[in-house]
Amino acid sequence: QSALTQPPSVSGSPGQSVTLSCSGTSDDVGGYDFVSWFQQRPGKAPKLIISDVSQRPSGVPHRYSGSKSGNTASLTISGLQADDEADYYCCSFAGPDSYFLFGGGTKLTVL
Amino acid sequence: EVYLVESGGGLVQPGRSLRLSCVASGFTFDDYAMHWVRQSPGKGLEWVAGLSWNSGTIEYAASVKGRFTISRDDARNSLFLQMTSLKSEDTAVYYCVKDLKEWNGFDVWGQGTLVTVSS
Numbered sequence: 001q002s003a004l005t006q007p008p009s010v011s012g013s014p015g016q017s018v019t020l021s022c023s024g025t026s027d028d029v030g031g032y033d034f035v036s037w038f039q040q041r042p043g044k045a046p047k048l049i050i051s052d053v054s055q056r057p058s059g060v061p062h063r064y065s066g067s068k069s070g071n072t073a074s075l076t077i078s079g080l081q082a083d084d085e086a087d088y089y090c091c092s093f094a095g096p097d098s099y100f101l102f103g104g105g106t107k108l109t110v111l
Numbered sequence: 112e113v114y115l116v117e118s119g120g121g122l123v124q125p126g127r128s129l130r131l132s133c134v135a136s137g138f139t140f141d142d143y144a145m146h147w148v149r150q151s152p153g154k155g156l157e158w159v160a161g162l163s164w165n166s167g168t169i170e171y172a173a174s175v176k177g178r179f180t181i182s183r184d185d186a187r188n189s190l191f192l193q194m195t196s197l198k199s200e201d202t203a204v205y206y207c208v209k210d211l212k213e214w215n216g217f218d219v220w221g222q223g224t225l226v227t228v229s230s
Binding site for chain 1: 146155156157158161170172206211214215216217218219220221222223
């Protein structure tokens with residue numbers, strides 16, 4: 001199976017909201033509620049910010065929210081802050097053939 | 112707090128082998144599935160291999176199947192990745208990753224260890 005599809009870049013101004021998309025198929029994003037989002041800053045390991053489509057781990061600000069419609073998952077960041085500038089990756093369980101697929105990542109720039 | 116510390120990376124020639132290790136702390140290691148995920152320089156993330164809490168389920172990405180072996184030693188809270196017949200395309204930072212529970216997805220990540228395959 002191919003990787004999930006994410007836009008290469010997204011930008012927004014401080015205080016605005018941005019939505020990052022993650023498109024898959026009925027074999028992955030659309031077939032399971034095991035979609036996660038990770039934030040990765042340069043030179044650092046990825047950090048989990050959303051699991052199971054919309055669950056926020058302890059310590060992750062409420063400004064981060066996740067959702068899914070059909071074969072597309074979304075991450076919305078509200079009240080953008082400079083500190084949100086990073087790469088964001090989505091990931092989905094993809095069944096017994098591929099197990100886990102990642103998106104190519106979206107670079108978020110805070111203007 | 113959960114910690115995962117990888118070791119064993121380095122420069123290796125094509126066709127040779129390398130063994131990565133990961134020591135876990137801060138959680139009940141043998142309650143969770145564990146995985147290896149890699150990231151090629153400047154590229155995205157790729158799931159490499161995973162095993163269930165009791166090693167009853169072990170799976171690999173197609174790109175490494177038959178060459179890599181994942182294993183765990185619960186007595187030492189450790190996860191391993193034996194890599195053989197290494198190729199240049201295996202060059203990446205390899206992350207040890209704790210599962211959310213049992214093949215639900217990825218929770219905490221180690222800091223990563225760099226494997227460079229080059230002659």
